[in-house]
Amino acid sequence: MPKLDRSAYYDLTRDMNWRLRYVSEKEVFPEEQVCDYGVPGEAWWEWDEPYKVTYREYVYNQSDKDSSTYSVKAAIARSKLFDQVDAGWKSAITAHYGAIALGEYLASIGEARMARFGRAAAWRNMATYGTLDEQRHGQIQLYFPYGLLGKHPQLDWAHKAYHTNEWGAIAARHLFDDMFTANDALGTAIQLTYTFETGFTNLQFLGMAADALDVGDVEFGSLISSIQTDESRHAQQGEPTLRILLRNGKKDEAQRLIDVMFWRSWKLFALLTGFSMDYYTPLEHRSMSFKEFMEEWIIKQFIDQFRDFGLERPWYWDIFLDELNWVHHADHLGVWFWRPTVWWNPDAGVSPEEREWLEAKYPGWNDNFGRHWDVIAENVRQGRIEKTLPQTLPMVCNMCQIPICTPSDPKQRHLAPYVSEHNGRRYHFCSEPCKWVFDINTERYAGHLNIVDRFLAGHIQPPTPEGAYAYMGLTPEVWGQDADNFAWAFKQSGSGKIAAV
Incomplete structure (x- = not known):
């Protein structure tokens, strides 16, 4: 038989909705899996996204992308390019693989839920x-680091991280379980594909691919570019879902879904991408600061989209803009100090030249953070490495699962942790928005124990830093070390002291 032209069959096969007669809507689309906020079933038939593709086209395109990406890997494997990559960049990709590789697989659970319980056939098709x-x-983000294990053993954590109780892995799992594995179909569309992918990761992957090629990591650049092209397609599920909610008077519900996940995504994004852009990427290859990247791509895009949809900026927007100036710098200082608790080698990134760059991009950085690095550098030069290592665990937020950081500036409105009480238990939070996320859905989050809760509950034995490292699955062979063996601390000015800005 002659093959039909695409235009003759595509719309019919992609958007085949029908009215149910032998079962009820609720039986096919149970509320706990769908959560459609009462929007009528046929209203979802208007669901439409711009990135249309047939299965034949999908398979052809994906096969072509895999062939190209794996060919690059095969060629690079025979070279010494990875050996020549900057140590800080190796830290960036090691952190990325551990936090993201299995998270990508878990995202398939959320997509599969939409593929079964999305309220429109076109939505289920795209999912x-x-x-x-x-x-x-x-799969691809497990295979690539596996090929480098002989050169960089920490890359084993691409597969291992989510199977441990390491605090960063706990933070990533807590976020991703909330966003897609334990979410309903509608919440996944708004929070994963619209807020997280459209708002954060799609643009991040573009930037990381460009940075990787600049640094000379052709393999990682090819990998991330291949992933980003997929993200840009299936991320389109969020916008049409949002439009239908708004069209049917569910603005408040949509606003809350976005506000919750924008904040939750920001906390992990600042930890991973903030470090990578402002500290781990070699200075000569930094095209912009993390703050500039956020302002140019993330903030501008979301403000424009909020305006287009008639939504409001999240109520905590001023808090978010304030954190953009300092929170990832504080997190970076803490992670470097507690480096035995992570699976990558944190790069201090505070040589004299790098401090000049940081001061230029973040005026006041030297007064706020450089003075702490001065003390650390002096301890390093005097051989007092034990003073650059922790003796206990920090207080950890019961929402984002990240250690609580607060600026020491007396002009700040709130220095102490935020607190909520529930069923006789006290919960501590790093910020007002983290407390808000917890308070509006307490039963969803209240049972979870962060790493410090587990320490205090006696789960970690012996109750020492060394016991905590073992509980997290970390051993001296793989736990974090300074990425360049403290060379930054010995780069001094003419006065014999570490150069200050």
Whole structure:
């Protein structure tokens, strides 16, 4: 038989909705899996996204991308390019693989839920491709670091991280379980594909791919570019879902879904991407600061989209803009100090030249953070390395699972942790928005124990830093060390002291 032209069959096969007669809507689309906020079933038939593709086209495109990406890997494997990559960049990709590789696979669960329980056939069709995308992303981001294990043993944590109780892995799992593995179909569309992918990771992957090529990591650049093209397609599920909610008077529900996940995504994004852009990427290859990247791409994009949809900026917007100036610098200082608790080698990134760059991009950085690095550098030069290592664990936020940091500036409104009480238990939070997320859905989060809760509950034995490292699955062979063996501390000015800005 002659093959039909695409235009003759595509719309029919992609958007085949029908009215149910032998079962009820609620039986096919149970509320706990769908959560459609009462929007009528046929209203979802208007769901439409711009990135249309047939299964034949999808398979052809994905096969072509895999062939190209794996060919680059095969060629690079025979070279010494990875050996020549900057140590800080190796830290960036090691942190990325551990936090993201299995998270990508978990995202396929959320996509599969939409593929079954999305309220429109076109939505379910697109989510089916999204399910395949995320499985591919998990597989490829496990395979690539596996090929480098002989050169960089910490890359074993690409697979291992989510199977441990390491605090960063706990933070990533807590976020991703909330966003897609334990979410309903509608919440996943708004929070994963719209807020997280459209708002954060899609643009981040573009930047990381460009940075990787500048640094000379052709393999990682090819990998991330291949993933980003998938993200840009299945991320389109969020916008049409949001439009239908707004069209049917569910603005408040949509606003809350976005506000919750924008903040939650920001906390982990600042930790991973903030470090990578402002400290781990070699100075000569930094095209912009993390703050500039956020202002140019993330903030501007979301403000424009909020305006277009008639939504408001999240109520905590001023808090977010304030954190953009300092929170990832504080997190970076803490992670470097507690480096035995992570699976990568934190790069201090505070040589004299780098401090000049940081001061230029973040005026006041030297007064706020440089003075702490001065003390650390002096301890390093005097051989007092034990003073640059922790003796206990920090207080950790019961929402984002990240250690609580507060600026020491007396002009700040709130220095102490935020607190909520529930069923006789006290919960501590790093910020008002983290407390808000907890308070509006307490039963969803109240049972979880962060790493310090587990320490105090006696789960970690012996109750010492060394016992905590073992509980987290970290051993001296793989736990974090200073990325360049403290060379930054010995780069001095003419006065014999570490150069200050």
